[in-house]
Amino acid sequence: MKIDIKEYTYPLIEEQIARFPHSPRDESKLLVYKDGQISHQIFKQIGDFLPDGAHLVLNDTKVIPARLYFTRQTGALIEIFLLNPLQPSTVLPIVMDETREVVWHCVIGNKKKWKADEVLEGKFTLEGRSYKLWAKQGEDNAVALTWEGDWAFSKVVEAYGNIPLPPYLKRESQESDLTDYQTVYSEHEGAVAAPTAGLHFTDAVFQDLEGRGVKKSFVTLHVGAGTFMPVKEENALNHPMHSEQIIVSRQFLNEILAQEDFIIPVGTTSMRSLESMYWWGVKLIKGEDQPFSIEKLYPYQDHPPITARESFEALLKEMGDEGQLVGNTEIMIFPSYTFRVCKGLITNFHQPTSTLLLLVAALVGEETWRKIYAEAGQQGYRFLSFGDSSLLLP
Structure with a gap:
C-alpha cells in the first residue's frame, strides 16, 4: 500500500495565509460542499446548511502557553x-x-x-x-x-x-492570541495547538443552532505539536504519526448513542477522536491488549463487521464506575479509509502535503478535494489556522 504525498498538494502563496483571525469570528467565509455542489457563504449562516438531525462534536481542549x-x-x-x-x-x-x-x-x-x-x-x-x-x-x-x-x-x-502559534504564521505571539487562539468553549487545558475549526463559533452561532434543534457534544483531544509536522516521506504511510491523548466521558458516549444518525465533527481533531473511539471499542470486543491505544494503520487491518453502536456500547461497559476513559491515538486517515462514525466535517483549509489534507481527501474524494481547494483559492479564501472555514457533506 502506498500513498504518494506529491499527489496531495496545491499552490499556496504567502498572501493566502491568514496571520490573524477574522473579526468578528463568525463572519469569516464558509465554503459549503453539499449534494455535490459548492457554494460560498458566511460562517454564521452555517445552520442553514446543516442537515436535519445534525449532531456536532466539538473538541473542548484548551491551549496552554x-x-x-x-x-x-x-x-x-x-x-x-x-x-x-x-x-x-x-x-x-x-x-x-x-x-x-x-x-x-x-x-x-x-x-x-x-x-x-x-x-x-x-x-x-x-x-x-x-x-x-x-x-x-x-x-x-x-x-x-x-x-x-x-x-x-x-x-x-x-x-x-x-502561546505556541503555528510556525507557518511566521510571527511572535502577542497578548490578543491569548483569546484569539482559543475557542469560546475551550475548557480542559493541555493542548499545544488549537482545534482551529472551532475558532469560528460564537455564542450567537450556538444560540442559532440550538434554536434549529442542532445538538452538540464535547470531547477532549489534546492537540500535539506533531499536527504541524510536514510529511517528508514520498510514501505518506511511512510518516511517523504523532500520538495524541483523548479523554472521553460517560455523558459524551450517552449523548452520541442517543443521536448517532448524523454526527458531524468540528475539526480534524474531533474526527480523529470519534473514529479512534470506534476502534477502541473494536479492540475491546476483540479482546485485544492495550485497547485504548490506536496505532496509525490499525483501521486498515482485517476486522469483523462491528457497528458504531456496538463499539460505543462496549466503551460504556468498560468505563464502569470510572466516569471517563483516557487513551491515545495516532490514527492516520487517508483515501481508502471507511468512516464508521462521521457523516461530514467542519474544517479550515489545510497545508499542502499534510496528513490533514489526506483526511479531507478520504472524506470527499480525490477529485473533489482538488476542486474545493482550487475554488477556495480563486474566491480569495484565507487559509490555515486563522483562515476561513468549510462545511463538507459528501
Missing part, C-alpha cells in the same frame, strides 16, 4: 517547548493540577548552550507576588520544572509561558 523562555547567566536564550507530560503522570489533567514538580518531554531550542547539570531560573507573577521557576534537563529531552508556592502547574504555565 507551552513555549517557555529562560535566560542563562551568559545571556543565552533557551526555549523549552512542552510536548507531552511524563511525570507525575502521562494523563494531562493530573499533571496540570500538580503543585510541586512536573516532567515533560520537550523540544529544546538552543540546547547546545544549556549545560547538562545547569539549572535555569525564571520568574513569574501571580496575585501580585513574584515567584521563581526552575528547569533542569533530564535524558532524551525530558525537562523537570519546579516552582515556588503551592500553585497548580496550570496557573504557573499560564503566568510564565507564551
Whole structure:
C-alpha cells in the first residue's frame, strides 16, 4: 500500500495565509460542499446548511502557553517547548493540577548552550507576588520544572509561558492570541495547538443552532505539536504519526448513542477522536491488549463487521464506575479509509502535503478535494489556522 504525498498538494502563496483571525469570528467565509455542489457563504449562516438531525462534536481542549523562555547567566536564550507530560503522570489533567514538580518531554531550542547539570531560573507573577521557576534537563529531552508556592502547574504555565502559534504564521505571539487562539468553549487545558475549526463559533452561532434543534457534544483531544509536522516521506504511510491523548466521558458516549444518525465533527481533531473511539471499542470486543491505544494503520487491518453502536456500547461497559476513559491515538486517515462514525466535517483549509489534507481527501474524494481547494483559492479564501472555514457533506 502506498500513498504518494506529491499527489496531495496545491499552490499556496504567502498572501493566502491568514496571520490573524477574522473579526468578528463568525463572519469569516464558509465554503459549503453539499449534494455535490459548492457554494460560498458566511460562517454564521452555517445552520442553514446543516442537515436535519445534525449532531456536532466539538473538541473542548484548551491551549496552554507551552513555549517557555529562560535566560542563562551568559545571556543565552533557551526555549523549552512542552510536548507531552511524563511525570507525575502521562494523563494531562493530573499533571496540570500538580503543585510541586512536573516532567515533560520537550523540544529544546538552543540546547547546545544549556549545560547538562545547569539549572535555569525564571520568574513569574501571580496575585501580585513574584515567584521563581526552575528547569533542569533530564535524558532524551525530558525537562523537570519546579516552582515556588503551592500553585497548580496550570496557573504557573499560564503566568510564565507564551502561546505556541503555528510556525507557518511566521510571527511572535502577542497578548490578543491569548483569546484569539482559543475557542469560546475551550475548557480542559493541555493542548499545544488549537482545534482551529472551532475558532469560528460564537455564542450567537450556538444560540442559532440550538434554536434549529442542532445538538452538540464535547470531547477532549489534546492537540500535539506533531499536527504541524510536514510529511517528508514520498510514501505518506511511512510518516511517523504523532500520538495524541483523548479523554472521553460517560455523558459524551450517552449523548452520541442517543443521536448517532448524523454526527458531524468540528475539526480534524474531533474526527480523529470519534473514529479512534470506534476502534477502541473494536479492540475491546476483540479482546485485544492495550485497547485504548490506536496505532496509525490499525483501521486498515482485517476486522469483523462491528457497528458504531456496538463499539460505543462496549466503551460504556468498560468505563464502569470510572466516569471517563483516557487513551491515545495516532490514527492516520487517508483515501481508502471507511468512516464508521462521521457523516461530514467542519474544517479550515489545510497545508499542502499534510496528513490533514489526506483526511479531507478520504472524506470527499480525490477529485473533489482538488476542486474545493482550487475554488477556495480563486474566491480569495484565507487559509490555515486563522483562515476561513468549510462545511463538507459528501
